[in-house]
Amino acid sequence: MSSEIYKTEDLIAEDIDAYLEKHQHKTMLRFITCGSVDDGKSTLIGRLLYDSKMIFEDQLAALETDSKKVGTQGQEIDFALLVDGLAAEREQGITIDVAYRFFATENRKFIVADCPGHEQYTRNMVTGASTADLAVILVDARKGVLVQTRRHSFLCQKLGIRNIVLAVNKMDLIDYDQDKYDTIVADYAAFADEIGITDFTAMPISGFKGDNITAPSANTPWYKGPPLVAHLEAVEINAAHDAELPLSMPVQWVNRPNLDFRGFSGLIATGAVKPGDPVRVLPSGKTSTVKSITTFDGDLDEAQAGQSVTICLDDEVDCSRGDVIAAADAPPEVSDQFEATIVWLDDEAMLPGRAYQMKLASQTVSATIAEPKYEINVNTLEHLAAKTLDLNAIGVAEVTTDKPVIFEPYSENRALGGFILIDKISNRTVGAGMLHFSLRRAQNVHWQPTAVTREEHASLKNQKPLVLWFTGLSGSGKSTIANEVEKALNLMNRHTFLLDGDNVRHGLNKDLGFTDADRIENIRRIGEVTKLMADAGLIVLTAFISPFRAERQMVRDMLPDGEFIEIFVDTPLEVAEERDVKGLYKKARDGQLKNFTGIDSPYEPPENADITVNTVEMSPAEAAEFIVRKITPLK
Structure with missing residues (x-):
């Protein structure tokens, strides 16, 4: 390998300015190593760092000591320990987090990401692959192409990595058998063709022994291609494309x-x-x-x-x-509805219809994901029917944003085609996606300007539009209190309308059940209706369990600041169950009513409600009077 490594004492003697000038114009290749568990990813990177002499003497000494502790078989140094820095990784002998390392040769600088092989850490692999120019897919020569090999290859293709290296590792353990190597390459080629990888570079290597890493190996005279480092130095990077x-x-x-x-x-x-x-x-x-x-x-x-x-x-x-x-003559597209491939990265399953925060380049918008068109089985490439996406699942779904975003298909522009999804409540990154194209209907539907503004509607009614959003358990008293508040407001000559959960399910939402996804869609529709009524200048009262904070926040985000008033009707479960006016709790306890809030479906109480009333301490009339005092004056 042609490498230029300077020890500290050498740098002191050199002209540092000349050194920096020589190296600052080198191109930078970002690449990842991925594959299944124990395919030798960390060992390969450790070998690259070691052979390029990117290790200080004190690091080398510590590495030799740690290698003895883990009992490396017949080898003085366990190269994987250079990369597996977490204590849990060393204890288990696996990679958990993405480890980034830097090394350089005379011709190029490199940043390599060691991605974990276990399926539960697929989200970490996606992180490493999102900025990579090249992927080294490692395959254990003894095991051949495995499930994670396929999964990682599929993800690399979807994430737009154009350069793929199939590194058949541990060739020393199969005595450098060319026939076995050729069989593995043929198996991988068949799979690669199915997922759209039209070209890849295969090479037999041994990270343990160093075969075909920095120089051609005498153990594989039948291999006529370049060693790994020479290939990495010559490959075209994404920036050039x-x-x-x-x-x-x-x-x-x-x-x-x-x-x-x-x-x-x-x-x-x-x-x-x-x-x-x-x-x-x-x-x-x-x-x-x-x-x-x-x-x-x-x-x-x-x-x-x-x-x-x-x-x-x-x-x-x-x-x-x-x-x-x-x-000016070739601008990106602008749209608010798309088809996208989504990789789900959170332990909690995706909820269709829920509003997530979407970040695409420097744009941040609110986005909802429709029920997936299908989930992809990465082993068979079969399209599976799916209602949602679980952790590490990959599916295709439609995405709708609350305002138009500037984009290009991910296959053409990774920066303007790739996005992440963030849970609005927990702030966790829950998904990553690649946009395919804008939906045609998004281009055919446009906002029609109207002559009378929402301010003029409100002025005619001599009031400020408001949404009084009552939330609480079934039996808490939401509808009763909302009725009392509306009666009081009507006596004050205010223009109001009350939307009640049960009443709406007789008409607008009678097609919805009580699963989490249906509850989310129920509130989304109510939110849209509520917004229209507020635009008409009304004071809108809504009495819905609305069990999830995310959907209550979604409705708040639809309205101007100060127009959404969240009213928490705080009633303990045992009190609500004692009342059981409709007999629903009894049915739920008897197993006759599934997905009932408070019993087998969660309720997320507001953390910072605008108004809280306790129906144990207040009568409905007292609660209504308290609420009216809180919201006045109304203009």
Whole structure:
């Protein structure tokens, strides 16, 4: 291997400026190692670090000591310990988290991610693959292509990794048998063709012995290809491909240090740009011309994909974080409905209809996922019927956002086609996705402007629109109190309308059951109706169990600040069950009524309700009087 490693004493003697100048212009390749458990991923990376002499003497000494502790079989050094840094990883002999390591050769710099092989850590593998230019898929020569080999290969293909290396590892354990190697490569080729991997590079290696890692191995004279490192040095990186595409730069920050400077900062995702180029700002569609391209080191004559820059325009166009500066003649699409592949990363299953926070480039919107069209069996590639997606499941579903986003298909632009989903309540990242295309209906349905505004509707009624959202267990008294509040408001000449949970299920929502997904859809529909009524200037009262915080927050987000009042009718379960006016608790206890809130379906009480009333301490009339006092004045 041709490598240039300097010890500390050598660096002192060298001209450091010349050293840095020589190395700062090297290209950077990001790649991952993945595959099944014990295929030798960590050992391979450890071997790369060791052979490239990217280990300090004290690290080497500690590594030799740790290798003796874990009892490496006949080997002085256990290379995997260089990467498996977590105590749990060393104890179990597996990789859990994604470990990133850096090394360099004369020709290129590398960042390698060691991805875990266990199925329960698929989410970690997705994280490592999302920024990779190349994937090294390891296969244990003794075991051949396994389930995780297929899963990781499928994910790599879906995540847009164009360069695949099939590294058949542990060849020393099968005596470098070419026939077995050829069989494994043929098996993998058949699977790769099915999932759309049209080209890959296969090589026989041994991370343990070092065969075909940095130099050709005498043990495999039948292999005529390059060793792994030589291939990594020569392969084309994504930045080179992205630079050939039209310009797109998501704006991360409006740079305004003083009144004389206004620029738009971000990472160029695709294409190239230079002063004088015509550009288009999305989603507004306004056009302008690039005035200058600024960096910390000064202005540039040209910038390309992968560079972080500040672009100044000739015109004072409206542009802010989340917008995209694109080539004027080839802008990305704008839409609010898509088809996407989704990888579910959370222990709690996806709930169709629930609003999640979606982050795509520098854009953040609210998004709902429809019931999956199908789930993909990564072993057989069969399309399976699915109502939801569980942990590590991969499926195709429609995604709807609350406002249009700027995007391109993930296969063409990873930056504008890849997104993550975040639970709005827990703030956990629950999913990752790749957009396919905009749904045709999204292009055919447009907002129709109306002449009379919501402010004018409210002014005619001489009141401020409000939504009084009553939530609580069945039997807590929501409907009774809401009725009392509406009566009081009508005596005050206020224009109101009461939406009751049972009444709505006789008409608008009579097609819905009581599963979690149906409950979410029930509240989504009510939220949309409530919003329309508020737009008409009404004070809307709703009496629904609405058991989940996320859906109550979804309705709050539909309305202007201050118009959604969450009223928690706080009644202990045992009290509500004692009342059991409708006999529902008894049916639920007897097993005759499934998915009943408080019994076999959860209720998530508000954490910061705007108003709380306790029906053990207050009568319905007293609770209503308390609520009316809290919400007045009403204009």
